[in-house]
Amino acid sequence: MKNFHGIIFAYSAAPELRELVTHRTAASMPIFGRYRVIDFALSSLMNAGIHDVGVIMQRDYQSLMDHVRSGKSWDMSRKDGGIRLLPPFGMPGYHSGNYFGTMEALNGVGDYIRDIPQKYVVLLLGSMCANIDLNAAGEQHIRSGAPITAICSTTTPPTAQHRYIVGEDGFVKTARFYREGDEEGYTSMEGYIIDKELLVRMMDACAAENHYRFHRDAIAAYLAAGGKMGVYLHEGYYMPIRSVDLYYRANRDMLDPDKRHDLFTPERPVRTRHHSLVSTYYGESAVSSNSLVGDNCRIYGTVENCILSSEVVVEEGAHLRDCVIMRRTTIGRDASLECVIADKDCVIAPGTALKGSEKLPLVIPKGSNI
Amino acid sequence: MKKSCIAMLLAGGQGSRLYALTQDVAKPSVPFGGKYRIIDFPLSNCANSGIDTVGVLTQYRPLKLNSYIGNGQPWDLDVSDGGVYILPPYLGAHEQGSWFSGTANAIYQNIAFIEMYDPDNVLILSGDHIYKMDYAEMLRAHQENDAACTIAVQQVSMAEATRMGIMSVDEHDLITEFEEKPKQPKSDLASMGIYIFNWKKLKAALIADENDPNSSKDFGKNIIPNMLGAGERMLAYRFRGYWRDVGTITSLWDANMDMLSTDQINLFDPDWPISSRSPICPPHYAGKDAKIIHSIVTEGCEIYGEVENSVLSSSVKVGEGAKVLYSVLMPGAVVEDGAVVEYAIIGENTVVGRGAHIGAAPDGTDSWSVATCGPDITIRSGAVVPAAAMIYTGEEV
Numbered sequence: 084m085k086n087f088h089g090i091i092f093a094y095s096a097a098p099e100l101r102e103l104v105t106h107r108t109a110a111s112m113p114i115f116g117r118y119r120v121i122d123f124a125l126s127s128l129m130n131a132g133i134h135d136v137g138v139i140m141q142r143d144y145q146s147l148m149d150h151v152r153s154g155k156s157w158d159m160s161r162k163d164g165g166i167r168l169l170p171p172f173g174m175p176g177y178h179s180g181n182y183f184g185t186m187e188a189l190n191g192v193g194d195y196i197r198d199i200p201q202k203y204v205v206l207l208l209g210s211m212c213a214n215i216d217l218n219a220a221g222e223q224h225i226r227s228g229a230p231i232t233a234i235c236s237t238t239t240p241p242t243a244q245h246r247y248i249v250g251e252d253g254f255v256k257t258a259r260f261y262r263e264g265d266e267e268g269y270t271s272m273e274g275y276i277i278d279k280e281l282l283v284r285m286m287d288a289c290a291a292e293n294h295y296r297f298h299r300d301a302i303a304a305y306l307a308a309g310g311k312m313g314v315y316l317h318e319g320y321y322m323p324i325r326s327v328d329l330y331y332r333a334n335r336d337m338l339d340p341d342k343r344h345d346l347f348t349p350e351r352p353v354r355t356r357h358h359s360l361v362s363t364y365y366g367e368s369a370v371s372s373n374s375l376v377g378d379n380c381r382i383y384g385t386v387e388n389c390i391l392s393s394e395v396v397v398e399e400g401a402h403l404r405d406c407v408i409m410r411r412t413t414i415g416r417d418a419s420l421e422c423v424i425a426d427k428d429c430v431i432a433p434g435t436a437l438k439g440s441e442k443l444p445l446v447i448p449k450g451s452n453i
Numbered sequence: 454m455k456k457s458c459i460a461m462l463l464a465g466g467q468g469s470r471l472y473a474l475t476q477d478v479a480k481p482s483v484p485f486g487g488k489y490r491i492i493d494f495p496l497s498n499c500a501n502s503g504i505d506t507v508g509v510l511t512q513y514r515p516l517k518l519n520s521y522i523g524n525g526q527p528w529d530l531d532v533s534d535g536g537v538y539i540l541p542p543y544l545g546a547h548e549q550g551s552w553f554s555g556t557a558n559a560i561y562q563n564i565a566f567i568e569m570y571d572p573d574n575v576l577i578l579s580g581d582h583i584y585k586m587d588y589a590e591m592l593r594a595h596q597e598n599d600a601a602c603t604i605a606v607q608q609v610s611m612a613e614a615t616r617m618g619i620m621s622v623d624e625h626d627l628i629t630e631f632e633e634k635p636k637q638p639k640s641d642l643a644s645m646g647i648y649i650f651n652w653k654k655l656k657a658a659l660i661a662d663e664n665d666p667n668s669s670k671d672f673g674k675n676i677i678p679n680m681l682g683a684g685e686r687m688l689a690y691r692f693r694g695y696w697r698d699v700g701t702i703t704s705l706w707d708a709n710m711d712m713l714s715t716d717q718i719n720l721f722d723p724d725w726p727i728s729s730r731s732p733i734c735p736p737h738y739a740g741k742d743a744k745i746i747h748s749i750v751t752e753g754c755e756i757y758g759e760v761e762n763s764v765l766s767s768s769v770k771v772g773e774g775a776k777v778l779y780s781v782l783m784p785g786a787v788v789e790d791g792a793v794v795e796y797a798i799i800g801e802n803t804v805v806g807r808g809a810h811i812g813a814a815p816d817g818t819d820s821w822s823v824a825t826c827g828p829d830i831t832i833r834s835g836a837v838v839p840a841a842a843m844i845y846t847g848e849e850v
Contacts, residue, residue, distance in 0.1 A: 116736035117752070155526075337735070340755075347735050357527070359728040361720040362487030362749035362765070363737070364713070369746060371739035378488070378736070378752050379721065391736070 084221050088201040088279070089128040093121060093209035094141035094171075094188050099326035102448040103426065104143070109324055110209030111147040113409050113427065115337050116377040116392045119150050120324050122355045123214060124207040129157040130351040131217035133205065135164035137195055139188050141171050156356045169195060184295035189286050197283060204282055206275045207234075212333055213272060213321040214351050220315040224276040227313040229254060231281060231305070234274035235314050236321040239264070242329060245271040245298055247314055255312040260298050269314060271298075272321060281305075320346040331424060331444045334390045334407045338373055360393055368399060377410075384414070398433070405441065409449075423447060454534050456570040458592055458649070460504050461563070462495055463556050464580040465512030470701045473827030473845045474800060479511065480700070481580030482518040484766050484783040484801065486712040486720070487751045489729045490521060491699060493528075494585070495578045496537070497727040500528045502588035504576065506535035508566055510559045512542060512552060527730040540566060555670030561659040567652065575655055577648040577672065583708050584645075584696040585718065585725050591690045592649055601654045601685035602677065604628065605647035605692050614638035618673045620689050628687040633673050642689055645696055648672065654685065694718070702843075706798055706823045709764045709781045713747060732784075734767055742773070758788070772807075780812070783828070796821075796840060800828035806836065813840040826850075 093110035100109055110121035121138075128136055136159055140147060147168075153159075154166030169192045171182070182188040189196060196204075203224065205217060215234060224232040233247055233255065243261045248268035250256030259268065285301040294300035306312065320342050322333040337343045347353055363376055366383035374386045377393035384401035392410040397403060400417035407424045414420065415433035422439035425431065426449035435453055439445030447453065468480025475483065481492035492509075499507050507530060511518055518539075524530075525537035540563050544550035553559035560567075560577065567575060574595065576588055586605070595603035606620050614635070621630035621640040630639065658676050662668050668675045681687055695718035697708040711717040720727055734753025739745060744759040753768035758775035765771075769782045772790035780794045785802040788794055792805045797812035805811055809832045812824035822841040826832065832850050844850055 117733075338738075340738070343735065343738070352733070353735075354733055357731075357733065359527075359726040360488065361727075362712075362751040364715075364749050365745040365747065365760075367747050371743060371745055373741045374739050375736040376739065376750070386739075393736075 084132045084218060086202045087131070087133045087205055087217075087221055087276075088199045088203070089124075089133045089136035089205045089207065090189075090196070091121065091124045091128075091136060091138045091207050091209045092185060092188065093144070093147055094139050094182055096143070096210070097325040099328075100324070100330065101327055102446045103327060103330065103424070106143065106449050107146040108140070108143050108209075111144075111150050112210075112324060112330065113392055114212065114324070114330070115334060116375045116390045118353060118355045119147075120212060121147065121151070121209040122353055123212050124209050125151075125154075125157045125159070126351065126353045127207065127213070127215040127217050128205065129159065129354060130214075131221060133217065134159050134161050135199075135201065137167045137169050137192065138209065139169050139192055141182055141188070144168075144170065150356055152356070156354050167195070182295075184300070185297035186286060186289040186301055187295040189282070189297075190290050193286060193290075196279075196286065199279055202279060204277050204279050206273075206277065206282075208273050208323070210325070211272060211274075211321065211323045212346065213317060214319055214346050214348060214353060215272075215274065215317050216351065217276075220276055220317075223315050224313060227253070229311040229313040230278040231310070232276045232313040232315050234272045234276070235269035235316055236272050237269065237316055237318050238321055239270050240322055240329065241332075242323065242325055244323075245273070247271055247312070249314050253313065255306065255314060258298075258302065258306055260303075269316060270321075272317060272323075273298075276315070319348075327424070327444065327446060328442075331407065335388070335405070337375060337390065338388060358393065366399070369397075384416075392427075405444075407444075426451070429453065454570070456506055456535065456572045458504060458574040458576055458588075459506040459508070459535075459567065459570050459572045460495075460499050460576040460578055460588070461560055461567070462492070462507055462509045462578045462580055463559060464492065464509050464518060465515075465553055465559060466581075467513040468581065468700060471705065472702065472843050473825055474702075474705075474798070475514075476827055476846055477514055478517045478828075479513050479515055479580075482521050483699075483705070485583065485699065485705075486709060487749045487764055487766055488731055489727060491583065492518070492522070492580050493727055493729045494583050495580060496522075496525075496528045496530065497725075498584075498586050498588060499576075499578075500530055500728070501725050502586075502592075504588060505530060505532050506570055506572075507537045508540045508563060509537060509580075510540050510553065510563065512559075515539070515541060521730055523730065527728045529728075535570070538566070555668075555675075556672045557659055557662055557668075557676050558670035560655075561663050561670070564656060564659065567656075572652050575650050575652050577650065579646045581698060581700050582646065582696060583699055583718070584692075585694060585722070585727070586647070586692060586696075587725075588647075588649075591647070591692075594690050595649045595688060598625075598627075598688045599686060600627075600649075600688040601651050602680055603649045603688040603690050604677070605645040606642040606689045607645055607692050607696055608641050609643045611638055611641060614641055614643060618644035618677075620644060622689045626689045626691065628681060628689050631677055631681055633678075642691070644673065645692060646673075648677075654680070702798065702823055702825055706781060709798075710762070710779070712749060712764055713762065731767060737765075740773070743771075758790075766801075778814075789834070797824040797826070797838075799826050800830065800846075802828055803830040803832070805832045806834035808834055809836045809838070811838045812842075815840075 096104035096109035159166035360379040468475040737754035740757035778795040
C-alpha cells in the first residue's frame with residue numbers, strides 16, 4: 084500500500100511478564116515455538132505492502148535488534164526507506180530516555196515522525212499477536228474520511244483494555260479506558276491508522292502541555308473536541324502479551340486447529356527470521372500428543388499439550404504436560420514437568436519434578452540449570 | 454577480481470532414473486531429507502568452504518531450480534564480488550549457439566564466465582550427491598601436490614567398483630590409471646565426481662576436446678583420461694565421510710532413510726550447517742492420537758495418524774487413522790484419513806485419497822522395490838498402488 088508508513092511500539096514490557104522479560108522486551112519474546120511476538124506486527128505491515136517502518140525501542144533491546152536485523156525477513160531491507168530501529172537518545176533536542184507514555188515515546192523520535200514522507204501512519208503494538216488485514220483497514224480509513232481509525236477486536240481478552248462504542252454514523256461515540264470484561268463496544272487493539280498531520284499535531288500539543296499518554300491525553304482530548312474516529316474491526320485471533328498468564332494462554336490457544344489456522348492463514352503468511360535447521364527427530368519410544376513442535380528437536384520422551392521451540396531435547400522417560408519450552412532447552416531423563424514455561428537455554432536435570440498450575444504456570448528463567 | 458578457486462556445479466542433467474520425480478524438475482531441485490533439496494549440499498559445502506563464486510549450469514527443466522537458488526541468500530552466497538550464477542546455454546552473435554552436449558562441453562561453453570574471475574583453480578561439482586565436504590582441504594592438497602587435477606575418491610566394494618570411475622594410484626596417491634566402469638577393477642578407489650583443475654590446464658584440455666569430433670565431451674570419458682595420457686600430475690584425494698549418489702529411486706529412498714540416524718551423517722552440526730530455502734511455517738502439530746516413531750518431521754506438518762521410520766518434509770498432512778511407514782513424503786504431500794503409505798516416495802503436493810494404499814512391505818523376493826508417486830497427483834480414495842509402481846504427474850489413479 085502506497086502512502087502508508089508503519090510505527091511499531093516495542094519500548095515497553097508489562098511487569099506482569101516477570102522473568103520472561105528480564106533479558107528482552109515483550110516484542111521480542113519467543114512465542115508459538117517459532118516466532119517472536121513482533122513478527123505479527125511486522126508481517127501484518129509486510130502483507131499490506133508497507134515497507135517503511137520505524138520500530139520505537141527503549142531498553143533491553145539487544146534481543147529485538149538481533150531478531151529484526153536489517154528487516155530482510157519482512158522485505159523491509161530497501162534501497163530507500165525500509166526498516167529503522169529507533170533507540171532512545173537518538174534524536175536531537177530530546178534527552179529523556181524515559182518514556183512515561185506513548186506520546187512521549189513518539190516525541191522521543193519526533194524528527195523521524197516529522198520526516199515521514201507518507202500521508203498515513205499505521206501505529207501498532209509490537210507486543211500483540213494478531214494477523215491484521217491492513218489492506219482492508221487502510222482502505223476503510225481512506226473511505227471513512229475520519230483522520231484516525233482505531234483497530235479493534237471483536238474478541239475480548241481477559242485483561243483491562245480500552246473500549247470504543249460506535250454510534251449510528253459508524254464513528255466512535257464513547258471511549259472507555261481501562262475496562263475489564265465484555266461490556267458494550269469493541270476492544271481497542273491499541274493499533275491506529277492516523278493521518279500523519281493529525282499525529283504531528285497531537286505530538287506537539289502533548290509536548291507543549293507535558294502530556295505523555297496516548298489514550299488518556301491525546302485521544303481523550305481529540306474526542307472531547309468533537310474529533311471523528313473510525314473503527315476497523317479485526318475479526319480474527321487477537322491476544323495482547325501483557326502477562327505470564329496471557330502469554331501462556333496465547334501459546335495454548337495455538338493447539339486449537341481453528342485458532343491456529345486463523346492466525347496462520349496462508350493468505351497472509353507470518354514471517355520470521357530464518358534459521359538453518361534440520362527436521363525434528365522422534366525416537367523409538369517418543370510420544371507426542373496435541374503438541375506443537377519446532378524444528379531440530381530430539382524427542383525421546385513424552386510430550387502432551389505442549390509448545391516446543393526449536394532445538395529442544397526431551398530425553399527418554401521425561402514427561403512434559405501443558406508446558407511451553409523455548410529454544411535449546413534440554414529436559415533430562417525421567418524428569419517430569421507440568422504447567423511449566425521454560426525459557427531458552429535451560430537444562431533440567433534427570434529426574435527433576437516441576438509443577439505449576441494452569442492459573443499460575445511455573446516460569447524457569449533463561450539459562451537456568453535445575 | 455581474481456579468485457583462487459571458483460566452483461562450477463553441473464545441474465543440467467535430467468536425472469532420468471528418478472522418472473516421475475524429475476518429470477518436470479531438474480534432479481538437483483528434488484526435495485531431500487525433510488528440510489532440503491539435493492542442491493543444498495554442494496551449495497552449503499561451497500559456502501562453508503569459503504568458495505563464494507558458484508556457477509550453476511542448468512539445461513533440463515530449470516525453472517524451479519532457478520527460483521529456488523534465487524540470489525543465493527540462504528547459503529550466504531549473496532556477496533558483492535562473486536555469488537551464485539545460473540548459467541543456461543545461450544546464443545552468440547555470429548555463431549550458432551547450442552545445448553550443452555556433455556559435462557565438458559557445458560564448462561567449455563562457459564569459459565568466458567570463468568575468465569571473468571581469472572581463477573587459479575576451478576572446482577567441478579555435480580548436483581546429485583549427499584555429503585558434507587570441506588573443499589578448502591581438497592584445494593590445499595591440490596596446491597601442495599602441484600597437481601593439474603585432483604579427483605575426490607572414496608573406497609568402495611569391488612562389486613560397486615564395476616559401476617564407477619575407478620582410479621589406480623601410486624604410493625603418493627598420484628593417479629596412474631583411470632578406468633570408467635571396469636569389468637575387472639584394478640583398484641577400489643572410485644571417483645566421486647568432484648574435481649579441482651588448474652584452470653589454465655583445464656581450459657587447454659577443454660579447447661582440445663571440443664575440436665575432437667570423436668569425443669563425447671565428458672569429464673569421465675574424455676577430459677580426465679586425456680590429461681592422464683598427456684602425463685599430467687593428477688592426485689586422488691581420499692574422502693572418508695558419508696557420500697551417497699541419489700540418482701535412482703532406491704538410492705534416493707535409502708539416503709533419506711539414512712537421515713533417521715545421526716551416525717551416518719550428522720546434519721545437526723553447527724560447524725557445517727546445510728542451509729536451505731525453506732518456507733516459514735508454524736511448528737509441526739501432533740494431534741491427540743498421533744503416533745510418531747523413529748521419524749523426522751518438519752515445520753508446517755499436521756500429523757493425526759501414525760508415522761514410523763519415515764521422512765516428512767514441510768507442510769505434510771497425515772490424516773486420522775492413516776499410516777505412513779518406511780516412506781519419504783515431500784513438501785505439501787497429503788495422506789488422507791485411513792490411507793496407508795508404506796515403502797514409498799510421495800512427490801510434492803500429491804494427495805493420497807482416503808483409504809488408498811500405496812506401496813507394500815518387502816515380501817522376501819527380489820522383485821520388491823519402492824513405490825513412487827510424482828508431484829501434484831491426486832490418488833483416488835480407496836485406490837491401490839502396488840510396490841515398485843511409478844505414477845507420473847497427470848496420470849489418473
